[in-house]
């Protein structure tokens with residue numbers, strides 16, 4: 001992970017600013033909530049990684065590294081009929097909003113390997 | 116397909132994301148503290164995946180994978196090897212990735228389980244203690260359903276339903292067969308591993324015969340009146356293998372093949388008709404791999420499980436996944452075994468490494484190749500019901516689809532194969 005040390009420092013600074021703006025207790029509960037959501041996303045992602053892998057660039061595309069909104073709207077294309085791949089329609093329709101958000105947060109947090 | 120921009124890691128998610136990442140680092144540390152011994156028997160679709168995910172989820176756990184063979188040749192895509200669409204090497208995998216991850220891979224055959232002492236004994240003499248035991252041994256055959264068919268007879272009339280040497284025997288026999296020869300296939304009775312498997316195999320053998328052995332025939336003497344993806348296969352057979360494949364339902368044979376003579380290369384049907392074959396692919400009835408019976412987990416041929424996490428309903432601290440389990444509506448497939456493995460890994464990590472246990476979700480998709488670039492699929496999503504795995508929703512390819520869609524479906528299966536075997540063997 002080149003530059004991950006720098007990123008971590010940046011994240012910590014950002015965190016710190018956030019601490020000043022909110023109460024310590026609020027941060028703790030938010031962190032716990034966010035962590036839980038990502039952990040849930042990681043678990044749910046197990047269903048995706050039977051088909052999707054990072055580094056692939058073919059019929060089943062990699063799904064890491066999308067921004068959360070982009071990921072959610074891609075999932076929507078399979079729920080609203082814009083895209084009709086049967087396997088993905090089945091996947092997308094079996095998930096509720098909260099699960100899709102957890103997945104989006106998890107996959108957004110995974111650094112793409114790059115090709 | 117609309118293209119949305121992919122972002123790089125160094126773009127912030129905002130405060131929520133920051134908190135997520137910060138606390139994840141702490142979370143990972145906590146899991147690494149996991150203590151305990153996890154033993155997994157069978158390094159296939161189910162067992163390989165559990166070993167990978169448990170070790171990755173909690174490196175502190177002592178994870179041992181007991182597998183009889185030094186390499187794994189997958190049944191999935193072994194039909195494509197028969198058809199000439201895949202090499203044998205490409206369906207054979209090593210355990211190096213799992214070893215590198217820190218899984219203790221033991222090449223030995225598990226012979227005993229003492230569920231009171233919580234130990235497993237190996238043919239080589241070693242004894243392994245466990246806190247949680249996962250059994251994913253796949254299938255064994257029920258010899259005796261077809262008179263004259265045995266492990267020995269299978270050297271001449273291969274089943275090729277456990278991939279490896281058997282698949283190569285079948286391939287060599289097809290290659291050695293004269294043009295205008297007769298191949299006889301005897302599919303197994305229900306339930307068996309990979310419901311569309313015999314019919315994909317028939318398609319792949321026919322594809323090979325069409326290109327290489329003109330005038331040859333493939334007769335399928337089925338003990339079952341109907342089979343998986345039947346309309347799709349029969350549509351494809353009519354289009355591509357009209358003069359090659361003949362599928363014979365059981366009412367025309369008195370229930371299919373009942374007897375074989377491997378030396379004479381003849382099969383005899385329930386009606387008493389004897390037919391000579393140049394190549395005979397006899398796939399016997401199946402049951403769960405032996406170790407689950409030894410462990411006391413089975414009820415008849417297969418193992419009842421709790422649908423919430425595939426723990427055995429009969430023996431504490433043991434999970435049974437993959438072909439060996441009774442998952443009812445969920446077919447015995449590599450995809451299913453891999454899916455069940457994820458729920459089991461979550462359950463084991465919750466028990467031994469303080470991870471949160473989430474509600475079970477299961478999925479299956481089975482692709483089949485009918486002819487070059489002509490793939491079809493069937494799949495479903497499942498949930499844990501009160502006493503069995505229940506279907507959420509399902510889908511299947513349609514007859515009459517465009518060649519373009521069929522090609523895409525085939526190509527999906529190539530990506531799936533890589534993704535799933537990467538996961539089973541911690542590769543990539």
Ligand SMILES: Cc1cc2nc3c(=O)[nH]c(=O)nc-3n(C[C@H](O)[C@H](O)[C@H](O)COP(=O)(O)OP(=O)(O)OC[C@H]3O[C@@H](n4cnc5c(N)ncnc54)[C@H](O)[C@@H]3O)c2cc1C
Nearest residue numbers: 157159160161183190191225252253309437438448449450
């Ligand atoms: C021709 C064919 C085509 C198929 N195609 C597909 C497909 O396209 N897609 C799909 O999803 N599925 C497919 N399948 C089904 C798939 O192969 C199985 O469902 C899947 O392998 C089951 O996984 P498992 O973990 O239960 O068993 P396996 O993958 O068979 O693994 C079991 C392992 O346990 C080992 N073992 C057993 N007993 C012991 C013991 N006592 N000690 C040590 N080791 C032991 C075995 O050596 C084996 O390696 C196909 C099957 C066949 C036969």
